[in-house]
Structures are given as structure tokens and as C-alpha cells.
Amino acid sequence: MSGLFDLSGKFALVTGGAQGLGRMIAEGLLDAGATVAVTSRKADICEAAAAEMSSRGRCIPLPCDLSSPEAAVDLAARVREASGGRVHVIVNNAGKTWGGPVDSFPDKAWPGVMMVNLQAPFTLIRELLPELDAAASADDPARVINIGSIAGKTTERLSAYSYSASKAAIHMLSRDLAGDLASRNINVNAVLPGFFPTRMTAHMRDDDAVDPKLLAHIPMRRLGRAEEIAGTIVFLSSAAGAYITGAEIPVDGGVVGCG
Numbered sequence: 001m002s003g004l005f006d007l008s009g010k011f012a013l014v015t016g017g018a019q020g021l022g023r024m025i026a027e028g029l030l031d032a033g034a035t036v037a038v039t040s041r042k043a044d045i046c047e048a049a050a051a052e053m054s055s056r057g058r059c060i061p062l063p064c065d066l067s068s069p070e071a072a073v074d075l076a077a078r079v080r081e082a083s084g085g086r087v088h089v090i091v092n093n094a095g096k097t098w099g100g101p102v103d104s105f106p107d108k109a110w111p112g113v114m115m116v117n118l119q120a121p122f123t124l125i126r127e128l129l130p131e132l133d134a135a136a137s138a139d140d141p142a143r144v145i146n147i148g149s150i151a152g153k154t155t156e157r158l159s160a161y162s163y164s165a166s167k168a169a170i171h172m173l174s175r176d177l178a179g180d181l182a183s184r185n186i187n188v189n190a191v192l193p194g195f196f197p198t199r200m201t202a203h204m205r206d207d208d209a210v211d212p213k214l215l216a217h218i219p220m221r222r223l224g225r226a227e228e229i230a231g232t233i234v235f236l237s238s239a240a241g242a243y244i245t246g247a248e249i250p251v252d253g254g255v256v257g258c259g
């Protein structure tokens, strides 16, 4: 088992890696030995986060707002330069949501959510294919991990229509790409978080007390922890996860599996 989860010498990109779930993931990858590039919309937040995480390993700040395909192309160019031409792991984690009642759910709640959650990840993968190819081998494939959501798998009644549709779409996109890229030794998987204590779920918590109705909905009766999302991503990025592609992996205390 020695070295099974070791990521020394690997280069990983985590979009939205300065905060929230992305930060948990970036820290896990750094602890496993990878060099990690993280993004955030604000340059000062991105740089401060990377500086803080540098105590764990080499962490590179790449500020960017993924609100357009052009921004994803630009980010890919900076990743190309920072990585020296080999990208072993891409974690498409940056995500945007919008909630509102169905009767007044606005048209403007669609394009931004679909761009950040679906199209930008695709553009980033497409642009970085040469760098994934350069890092990939039959024994040790390159890895793309798309962060979906249980909201794209079950009806969570969140009134987040564009969000849940975008997440269902990225699950399918992951499987499509997995099929097309398996022969190039690039594994593509979707990880489906349940409820984790980040900004995105802040409205479900009150001073860290979790809504009892939410807890009753989760078979394990608690939120997810940082090491549980980080551990799943490290596993999928490592030798231990090399034979897994085209999978949708819920990390959700049983919401999907026991539903």
C-alpha cells in the first residue's frame, strides 16, 4: 500500500480552489504531494489563499472569472505555462447557483450558471488536452474530475432549476468524455457532493446549527467533512483510482444510494 495515494511530481488544477470545497480539495492534493494551481475571481483572495496553502506544498494562484469561454481559454494558457506542459489532474470545482420560486425563476438565472458549471469545464478540458496527453500513460492515466452534485441526480427540491440541470449535464458530459478519452489514457469522473458546510449551503445553517429537516434527509444525519471530499479526490487522482473512469461517485452520507 505504500505510495498508493502519493501524488509527488504531479501537477493539479483546482478551479475555485481558494475557498469552500475547492480549498478542501486543494489542501488534500497538496498534502498528497502534488503541485496545485488554484483559481478565484479576486486576485487578492487567490494570492492570499495560495500563500496560506504554500506551507503544505507548491501552490500557484491563477485568478480568473470563468463567466465566458474566452476566460477558460485564457486560464488554460496560464495553466500550460505554469505546469511546464504536463497536467496530471484537473478538478473542475468552481460552481454557481441560483435559487428562486418556479413562477418567477428568471431567464437571467440560466446563462451564467450553465457557463460556470458546464461550458467552462468543457472548454478547459478541451484546451488542456495536449497537456493531459503529455501527462498520461496506460499505467498512470491523467485524471479529470468534475464536481457535480446530488442535486443533478435526485430531486432535492431546492428550487435551483438551472443549477440542478447544469449538474445533471456535467455528469453526462463526464461519461461522454470518459468514453472518448479512455483510449488516450485520460480518466474522467464526476464526484457528486451532498451537503458540506460552505458558502453555498450557508442558508441551510444558522450559526453552524444545521436545519434538523436537512439532517433528517441525510441517512448518516450529518454534513460532509473536509477530509471526506479531499480523500475522494486524492483517491481518484492517485494510483488507487487509476482503473476508474466514467463513474458518478456520490459523497453524500447516503442521500443518493439509500434513496
Ligand SMILES: NC(=O)c1ccc[n+]([C@@H]2O[C@H](COP(=O)([O-])OP(=O)(O)OC[C@H]3O[C@@H](n4cnc5c(N)ncnc54)[C@H](OP(=O)(O)O)[C@@H]3O)[C@@H](O)[C@H]2O)c1
Residues within 6 Å of the ligand: 015, 016, 017, 018, 019, 020, 021, 022, 039, 040, 041, 042, 045, 064, 065, 066, 067, 093, 094, 095, 096, 116, 147, 148, 149, 150, 151, 192, 193, 194, 195, 196, 197, 198, 199, 200, 201
Ligand atoms: N457545498 C455543498 O454542499 C455542495 C454540494 C454539492 C455540490 N457542490 C459543488 O461544489 C463546488 C464548490 O462549491 P462550494 O460548496 O465550495 O460553494 P462556494 O463556497 O460558493 O464556492 C463556489 C466556488 O466557485 C467559484 N466560482 C463561483 N463563480 C465563479 C466564476 N464566475 N468564475 C470562477 N469561479 C467561480 C468560487 O470562487 P471565488 O468565490 O473564490 O471567486 C468558489 O471557489 C460547486 O461546483 C458546487 O456546485 C457543493
